[in-house]
Amino acid sequence: MGELLDALVVGAGPVGLTLASELRRRGVECRIIDRLDEPSPACKAVGIQPRTLEVWE
Template sequence: MARSESTDVLVVGAGPVGLTLAAELRRAGVACRIVDRLPARLPYAKAVGIQPRTLEL
């Protein structure tokens, strides 16, 4: 049986932008949940670099 939980925002994707968005939402007091297609974290970063425009929300 699935658990019933409440969240304000669902962030799809745990890449650099998704994780930054989730961090900013939590800092603002917004309940959020992150989902990603990978079952676990990778031991290395997938992004070689992050462009400033990529993080504009």
């Protein structure tokens, strides 16, 4: 039988990756799925706000 997870994050863009990072930091078991098999060659974030950099740090 499959592994039991607390959360499933759909989309591996900037928001999905940030969400998954925050969930794991809080002890939530999660998995990320995305429709693409490899990273996109195009940028998905136009700019990054200072507060976002603080959260990522």
